[in-house]
Amino acid sequence: MDSAQQLARLYQSGFDIQTLERFPRAVGVVRDNCIALLEATPEGLRIVAKPGWRMGEVMGVLVEQGGQQVFQYKSETVEATPERLETLRRFREELEHLLASAA
Numbered sequence: 858m859d860s861a862q863q864l865a866r867l868y869q870s871g872f873d874i875q876t877l878e879r880f881p882r883a884v885g886v887v888r889d890n891c892i893a894l895l896e897a898t899p900e901g902l903r904i905v906a907k908p909g910w911r912m913g914e915v916m917g918v919l920v921e922q923g924g925q926q927v928f929q930y931k932s933e934t935v936e937a938t939p940e941r942l943e944t945l946r947r948f949r950e951e952l953e954h955l956l957a958s959a960a
Contacts, residue, residue: 858901866955879915880905890941891948892916895956902956908949910935919945 867886868874875885883894883905893908894916909916910928917928917935919942926937935941 860897860902863902863956866958867952870951870955872952877914885916886952887911888948889944891945893949893952904952904956908945908952910937910941910945 864874864884871888873887875887877883877885877894880894883896884902886893886895890911891908892911894905895902896905907918909918911917912928912930912933912935915930915933917930917933919926919937920929921927922929922934926942927934928937928941929935
């Protein structure tokens with residue numbers, strides 16, 4: 858798959874495409890405060906790690922803390938509400954679908 862075509866399809870589907878200084882080999886895709894890191898491979902773009910919640914300029918990963926799910930980056934946390942978890946689920950599913958779709 859052509860990475861440029863995949864990025865164009867993501868953009869046309871409402872994903873914001875960003876370069877991230879912290880991850881120079883990856884591109885960030887953001888929508889509805891969710892973020893995923895993608896990298897180019899010979900087979901096309903692939904998700905580098907589990908998508909997370911945008912926390913300013915960083916990505917909070919979903920973890921369990923004190924029996925509660927939260928999005929965390931270092932010492933910062935954001936509550937993983939049912940609404941946020943549903944938003945993240947839809948984001949991940951649509952992203953995976955668009956990356957797997959043929960051009």
